[in-house]
Amino acid sequence: MVVSTASAQLGDVHDKSAALNDDRRIEYATPVQISVLKVSSGGASEYVLGVGVVPSPKLDRVAGLPTEALSSGDPYYANGSYHGEWTGEAVLSAGAAERLGANRSANLSVSGAVSGSGSRGLRVAAVESAAVESGLSGMPVMITHLSELQTITGAQSGDQADQLLVQSNAGGLRSALESRFPGATAVTRSGFTAQNSVDSDLPLAMGLAALLIAVVVGTLFVATTQGLQVEADSEQLAALTAIGFSRRARALLLVVQALALTLAGGALGIVLAYLTTAATNYAATRAIAPVPIADFHPLLVGYGFVVSALIGLLVAPYLLAMEGRTEGVAEVIR
Template identity: 45%
Template sequence: MLELGSRRTANRLTGADARRALLSITGVAIAIMLMTTVSGIALGLASGSTVAADGVDYWIVPESGGTSSVAVSVSGPQLGQVHSTAASLQRDEHVDYATPVSMRVIRVGNPTTGDEEYLLAVGIVPPESGADRTVAGLPTGPLQPGDPHYANGEYNGPWTGEAVLSNGAAELLNASTGSELAVRTGGQNRQLRVENTSAGGMMSGAGSIPVALVHLSELQSITGSTANDQADQLLVSTNDQSIRADLQGIYPRSQVITRDGVSGDAVSTSSLPVAMALAALTTAVIIGVLFVATMMGLQVTADRRNLATLTVVGFSQRTRGLLVATETVATALIGGLVGVGLGYLGIVFTNLGAAELVGVSEIAMFRPELALYGIIVAGLIGLLAAPYPVWLSSRASLIEVLSR
């Protein structure tokens, strides 16, 4: 019966009733395409944004901001009084290096070329020792050690204006080492100078984000977060595992993440990607079920004479219902396969648009699991849509149909 249903579906695609079958497939394909594309964006956003740093063993983050996406981290929960906290940690003989990290999207211009772009600015306190570490994929060595502008909380110290750009950010701004950049904020113009460019940077999904590494206090001044001395997280480098218990008590409602607990490909527990994926799934199922049930219902109505003929040759009502259900699921699965392919193209064009408009190379990602996910959802759509055409097939009167 399953084989017969599959053959009837294949024959219908090339027969006189091809229009109805193609409409059913198109409805499922569009639903799965949208779901795949949105899910790909959700996966890209869900890539862990806890800032990677060489030699850093622990990250202290707000309770709800652990492995959230970059889009959430730049405006999520904050830690306060971070300079003094980091300085206190740095005085511990078991700690090799501690720095707050703030991540903010800022608009930076190159007065020489006229280019203006949005960058992800990462503010840190470079190590006093002058050791060249790597934070957010960029070296700290070109930045002056310490945080001169902080000036013990007064924010009136010298403005260094130093910045290390990722290659992606440098290309966007048409800047190189020694370039002078301008940041406009709060009616004030702040100047930055490119001290170095690097091939590193942060990742979102499978792509890199244009990043500028700067002094924390200067980023706080640019973004207006000096009042409570705020940052997104604290990075702590240590060889002593026993210090973790002390780190957990520094801030209430915070968590300590180890190096092993963070992966660039880890799926986030942030509500944003999850909500996007659930909304896409719900929309795809509702649209797909309504479309398939309606079109297959019309198909069954038009095919009542053939169904009656099957009754004459000995097919029971239950067998005919199974046949119709098989055709419905097969149609949905074909639509699912087409939709996955279209969804992949949707992700490609989404990334091309993001690269062109905002300079982020890839905000969506495609994994083989997405293809399997799309096909499974298509099968679910077929199963949920099947009861209506099966019910219609059971209402066909043998005498009424054959007498026409």
């Protein structure tokens, strides 16, 4: 999953959340910054989804994790000076703690996943299991104070964050929030990852579209080329008929020929896909990405051969019809 992509940022978020907290309809509001972090503990190193918030007893779970173990407020922010008390507190998800081999009170070295980010030390204040409904229960996640995450990632300039999390049961608040922040979109409490859940359907749709295009284009291409080949081989087919090959035997020959061609093409496609994936990852990690962005799953090998065989089978009826239209034995011999 590619997560730390550039997106529109909200600025001056501490003051904006303070203004929201003054609204009686709102229980609590906090800025939320989301960033990929490189976290090391002992000899282990892992990329973790970092979430920065301004903790409060009123704040519910964020990214499926409770925030009670973090000190209230955002001490390091210090009215915008970013020279206050560095708490260094962090709450790890069970998945992150397992991958890092870290437990409560463990010391962490944390840096941003992009070049130019700072590196700071944090301490694990708690290890919690992320709620399943958050959609992040299987991911390595870490929650810390917003200003400290901003300092690590370089987002303290302009006091930036990705979103403002607002807790309220008041009706009609969504339109009021959108009017207060032009260009921003208010989403419902279905949670922190609602937009990502919707976006995750896009790769599936693209995959199905690619499958459909591959089958249609592959079938038309192979049918055209093989149909011309059948017409060109009419003399050989007639000769086979003359020496006693039945129609069924000739049909089997054409089907095997079509399958051999499509399976050979499938094997070539698999090799090209693997090489393209490796080249993409090499270029991406050298240029912009902290981790490989493409994956070649072993199941793709089976997928490629199945699709290739399907194309061959779809072409077979057309080839048999073409074979039936070829000239008879007498005409070919004459």
